[in-house]
Amino acid sequence: MGRWRLLRRRRGVPSSEEDTLNEEDVKLIMNPSRENWSKWNNLAEEVAKKFKKVKTHQLRKVYSEVEIVRRLAKENSIDEALKRIAMIRARLAHxxxxxxxxxxxYEAIRVMTDKILDNTYSKKEHLENFCSFMEAVVAYHKYYSETGGR
Structure with missing residues (x-):
């Protein structure tokens, strides 16, 4: 472990690898099962905790787009939903x-959106699972954010 990384850990600053979702996390998010709902829920909570400094209105803007993706997926407009996910990613980058x-x-969510956009997880059920995960992150974020709930 490099000196800089060790210093960051001592100061309580997570390394960039810990801030992003890995392949296993994305697989869990996109394919939850009865056996791993607890892990799925804990992952949403961890993501919300890590990014508690992100302003609530920023997450709400993303979540409003996620709700449009959910509606499009339910209507079987998968191509249109994928376009919206690409726009979510672009807006987050901005x-x-x-x-x-x-x-x-953005870096954490990019891993997930990459897998959706490269057709690894682009079925209706995957899009709905993505939307549910983002909904859970927004809910936990409200609880853990520095301003807290109203």
């Missing part, structure tokens, strides 16, 4: 360029 706090959130 916000990440403007606000430092959202950059790591």
């Amino acid at each position: 916000s990440a360029g403007r606000m430092k706090d959202i950059r790591k959130f």
Whole structure:
């Protein structure tokens, strides 16, 4: 472990690898089963905790787009839903360029959107699972954010 990384850990700053979702996480998010709902839920909570400095309105803007994806998936407009996911990613990248706090959130979500857009997880059920996960992250974020609930 490099010196810089060790110093970051001592100060409680997570490394960039810990801030992103890995392949196993994405697989869990996209294919939850009865046996791993608890892990799925814990992962949503962890993501919300890591990014508690992200402003609630930023997450709500993303979530409003996610709800459109959910509606399109239910209507079997998969191509249109995939376009919306590409736009979610682009809008997050724009916000990440403007606000430092959202950059790591963008990096974490990018892993998931990459897998959706490269057709690894582009079926209706995967899109609905993505939407449910994002809904859970927004809910936990409200609980863990520095401003807290109203």
